[in-house]
Structure formats: structure tokens, C-alpha cells
Amino acid sequence: MLDKLKHHLRNMKPLDVVIIVVLLLGSFIPHVVYGMQLSQVDENAQIIATVKISGEEVYRVELSEDTPYEKFTLEPDEGQYNIIEVDGTRIRNKEDNSPDQLGVRRGWISQPGETAVVLPHQLIIEIHAESPDGEEIHQEEDVIIPM
Known part of the structure; x- marks a missing residue:
């Protein structure tokens, strides 16, 4: 060798x-x-988590120290389930019955720009920042770096 x-x-x-x-x-x-991008988030911004199924928002919560613990089940389609867990400043897909378990293995997310995806269930958990008046703080989504 x-x-x-x-x-x-x-x-x-x-x-x-x-x-x-x-x-x-x-x-x-x-x-x-x-x-x-994380350094550009204002200290007064609200960190918002949204859960979407097939592109439709089904759940929205502000992630903060005051956010109470919550666990709930979503059923995207017949025979499918996702157990979503919210704990203060973080959220995760705790359990589901998808074959690859990628959404479960993603674990807790809490920072703007992070996502957890369960493709077989068409479920997406996204974190983004909003200004105190409710407007989403847009971060650069597409960064093109010339080589």
C-alpha cells in the first residue's frame, strides 16, 4: 500500500x-x-418554526425561552404519522413511520435557515426569522460564487 x-x-x-x-x-x-447569514439576524427578531405538509402550512410557533413544551401528531396521509416535539427554542420530528427516518435523524433544529424534511410524507419543518412587526427577514437564498 x-x-x-x-x-x-x-x-x-x-x-x-x-x-x-x-x-x-x-x-x-x-x-x-x-x-x-446567522450573524445578520437582529437580536429583536422572532425565531419562527413552521411545519408544512404538501406545501401547506399546518403549524406555526415562535421558538423562545417562553414557548411551552408541546408534542403532537400529524397524519399527512392515511397510514402515515409524524410526532412533532417543540421544546422552548427548538423543534424536531421525534418519530414517524417513513422508511428512511431522515427527518428523525436530523434531530433538534433551532437556527434560522435550518430544515428537517420527511420526503415520503411531504413534511417540512423550517426555521426562519421575523422582525417584531411580523415581516419575514429574508436571507440570501441563492448564493452564486464565481470560480
């Missing part, structure tokens, strides 16, 4: 190293953009 590694390193050109470094650094761009 060491011989194979030496063979590959011998065959690398200087431009190969530059390309690898650029790609590695580029992989951190989404994290930087997300951090910048």
Missing part, C-alpha cells in the same frame, strides 16, 4: 496540488455563508 501511495505522489503535478487545495478550501464556503 505504501508503494502505491509513493507511486501516486510521484505522478502528481504541481497544478494537481493547487487544484486539491482550491477544492478543499471551496468546500468550506457554505459554512462561511451560513455563519454570515
